[in-house]
Amino acid sequence: MGMPRIAYFPDSFHEVNGVAHTSRNFAAYAQRHGFPFLCVRASAGAHTPGRVATRAGELRTLDLKRSPISVRMEKDLQFDPLFWRHAEEMSEQLLAFQPDVIHITGPSEMGIFGAYFAWKYGVRLAASWHTNLHEYAARRLAWFSRMLPLETAAKLESGVESRALAAIVRFYKLAKVLYAPNEELCEMLERRTGKPCHLMQRGVDTELFAPARRTRGDDDTLVLGYVGRLSIEKNVALLVQIERQLAAMGVAGIRFQIVGHGDEEEMLRRELRSAHFAGVLRGEALAGACANMDALVFPSHTDTFGNVVLEALASGVPAVVTPDGGPKFIVRDGQTGFVVPDEGFAGAIATLARDRARLSRMRFAARAYALGCSWDAVFDRVYAAYGVEQEAVLAAG
DSSP: OOOOOOEOOOOOOOOOOOOHHHHHHHHHHHHHHHHHEEEEEEEEEOOOSSSOEEEEEEEEEEOOOOOOOOOOETTTEOOOOOOOGGGHHHHHHHHHHHOSSSESSSHHHHHHHHHHHHHTTTTTEEOOBBBBHHHHHHHHTTTHHHTOHHHHHHHHHHHHHHHHHHHHHHTTTTEEEESSSSSSHHHHHHHHOOSOEEOOOOOOTTSSGGGGGGGOOSOOOOOEEEEEEOSSGGTTTHHHHHHHHHTTOOOEEEEEEEOOOOHHHHHHHHOOOEEEEEEOOOOOOOOOHHTOOOEEEESSSSSSHHHHHHHHHHTTEEEEEEESGGGGGGOOBBEEEEEEOGGHHHHHHHHHHHHHHHHHHHHHHHHHHHHTTOOOHHHHHHHHHHHHHHHHHTTOO
């Protein structure tokens, strides 16, 4: 049947987040293998080379600038209510490219247009789930719900989460085939949409993220790293509790290395006693920062996968994660890190601080696990699923 022609409409591409990281690697994979691939993405500022489609091998890209009235969703992520002004240009590029599949990543302006064009031109629609937006919506109410009685606040947050999930699922029902980064999400989507769902996990560049990039000498300091948005849905306030609990346990020589930005940064700078804030890092700078950590502390309950967790393991850095969301599928409890509830983080870290031999064994195990993960393997499976669904459509007549 030949390789399907994919038009990809990611929610995020140039920004610093998991969707953007995956999207950049998806486009690079297609270009590396010479697959026909059109990537239509929104951006702002210096990232936008103008409204011109470019071609490199079989990879075509179309960067479309967001308007000045775009609504800020995160520090580097916006939603443009005037994005419809690019509709004609997107339509022209799609008609010229003639895709077999339009692949979207969520209910952003990009996802909405991707779904619309799939309907308009009779193209199969694929949708991948990357972010638990319903959980984010509930946690963003914390500023208000913390002023309410506990029972009332819990009911409010639960109701918002439930309604947001129902709305998002209705959007994903538009697709013929779904993807998700872990088994739990795939099962949920299949159950609630009645559509087939395939795994679309994350890979890691094990040459970039590697123990060889460690430049720290041997010392008694235990460097605890955090990489990601400094926002309420990432549960970063737990870092402050961890530091205080470790001090109460008599564990000395702890220092935090914080990589990222977000609304909670001011609070963390104020409350953490020993922390270095590196800001947003990319490429070799990020890889070096990861390699110089002793353990990654990732307290998020909402991440669907956790790219940074896999990058830490590739760097030979064990990770401590919660039993919620996707990171628990990456970390092998007791071998490449710990999977513990919030109240167990300090104890797990204390174990590593007091037993450096065990920490050393975990470092080797973490690296060994990550060597088995690659972006090519991830996207090979995505393309295989495109083929499965294409065969199903042809068989149905």
